[in-house]
Amino acid sequence: MTISFEAQLASAKWTFSTRRVDRTMAAGMDTAFAKARPGDLILAHVSEIGQHRRVQLSSGRHSDIYPGDAVVLACGARYAPDQFEGFAEILPEGADLLAGGGCIGRMVARNERIKSATRLIPAGRLLRADGAALNLDEFSVRVSARGDRIPVIAVFGTAMNSGKTVATAQLALGLRRAGWRVAALKGTGTGAFGDFNEYQDTGAHVVADFTDAGMVSTYREPLERIRAGIDRLLAHAEDAGCEIAVLEIADGLFQRETAQLLADPAFQRRISGLVFACGDAVAAAGGVAEMRRRGVVPDALTGMLSCSPMASAEAREATGIPVLGKNDLSDPAEANAFALRAGAEWWSAA
């Protein structure tokens, strides 16, 4: 029995990174995988379960996956020191599930503590009716504002899992409690709903990430494109009437795109506040020194180190910068101080 293209798509598991895609625009597919570029949509079948035993669906829940399952993902690269490094390349004989949020590519390195990537066999690259590849870029949020007005508090960290997402979410919560219309944004990384959902749970008025700006992953993307993506997210926040944004930048300070952003004078001018998430005091001291070398100084340290009064004291002593725990960041008084320091304007007062 031949299954129609439409039926294949309808029964496939559409991953989180494809959530903005208008599925009716998929008119066919080809197997020109060599031409695949980041963001192209790929229909693939699970061939061998490895590290990822499930995918994140566009509906916001996980789905277990089984060999033979059809999945729609986006071609992309990934940089995750705790898991994989991978490139946005699709080989016809097989590809790797680089991220459960829906990133397919070729794994080039993995952390030795984790399994090999789940293997996928690509079935086709989805095409529009005009024969062009269907790409996430077409489905980015439409904006009218310029995104150059809203104050931005950036959240950087020493590494993956240093506490950036918690810091971003808790600061957004504190700002919302203080009465601000707040956007919680993720500027770089690889598409996944964990951070997105954590932001949403705070009641932030706008939640968006780089997939809303048309990228499944920002790894190996040109700085100009990443900056344009961030501007688009900020414009989206302005369109929605937000008065302030909290922007998480993924990974550690030495990660390629993070380092580029940190060193970028235009980005430095664009941010009005800076929070730095660190795992311990030594990381804090090193990170702050690196930031100072780049000409920026965090307003506060946070992250895993804030769980320990001793580590916090060490970090404070070494850097001269206050350490805030997650309860401090979600405190409306603290968040309000961030907002006023950042020059946020209380539009409701107008």
Next chain:
Amino acid sequence: MEREFETPTADSIVERISIATQAGPLAAFVIRPRRMAPSRPLVVLHGISRNARALVRHFRAEAEHSGRLIVLPHFTMAHWPHFQRPGHPARADQALVELLNRLAVRFPDCAGRVDLVGHSGGAQLAHRTAMLYPQRIARLSLVAAGWYCLPDMSMPYPYGLGESDARGAALWIRRKQACLAAYLGLEIRVYVGTRDTLRDPALRVSPALDERQGRNRHDRARSYVEAVRAAAFSQGKVADIALIELPGCGHDFEQAITEVGLARIVTETPDMTLVLAAAG
């Protein structure tokens, strides 16, 4: 939000609401005049006598007269044994801000700046809340606070913004410093009775406090006004602050309301005629 209504009259409607906040449950009386004017809401904070219900009686007529929504939070002893000073034991500031956020769903003007009035312990909470969230306040009316957090470094926290060993002092000083410019830009009116000069048991006394702020509420009000003026001046601004003495009044808020019309004074706005005309 739980609600409980007083018997409606031909005039304003008084509603008692209860909300859950991250700092604890908070009750409040909301006085809605028959004709709501497009004007800033007024929030009135009681002192340690917690006489919110009595104040409702006094401010009900003012709501009707002015057309303003008047909100009287009630910090009950059961839930708020300490409410005057945001800090470790209690975060009445959080509850107050959350109350405004919640009321804004029904009364959009609560999302804008409000006028905040506080008496005694309520004045302590009022000015400290204003130091933390100045953008949410238009006019700050302080009636006979026992002591103040001065907006300068002349005294250690919590009496001022100088360094201190008090718990969490660095955190609170930093927060207030971040908001100081906006706080000093507020319209502030400080009221105190000419006879509010007793050193009663409720008045905090210490040699340093007596020396820098004064020996009684009357003198401390004056010191606070001077400190605000000086702090604003140091930032190149002229403070919009005034000290208003209430002739013959002691420390009793209700006495000041009945004898010198304090409720009317703090409720009226300069553009009252225009506001009432707009309300029809």
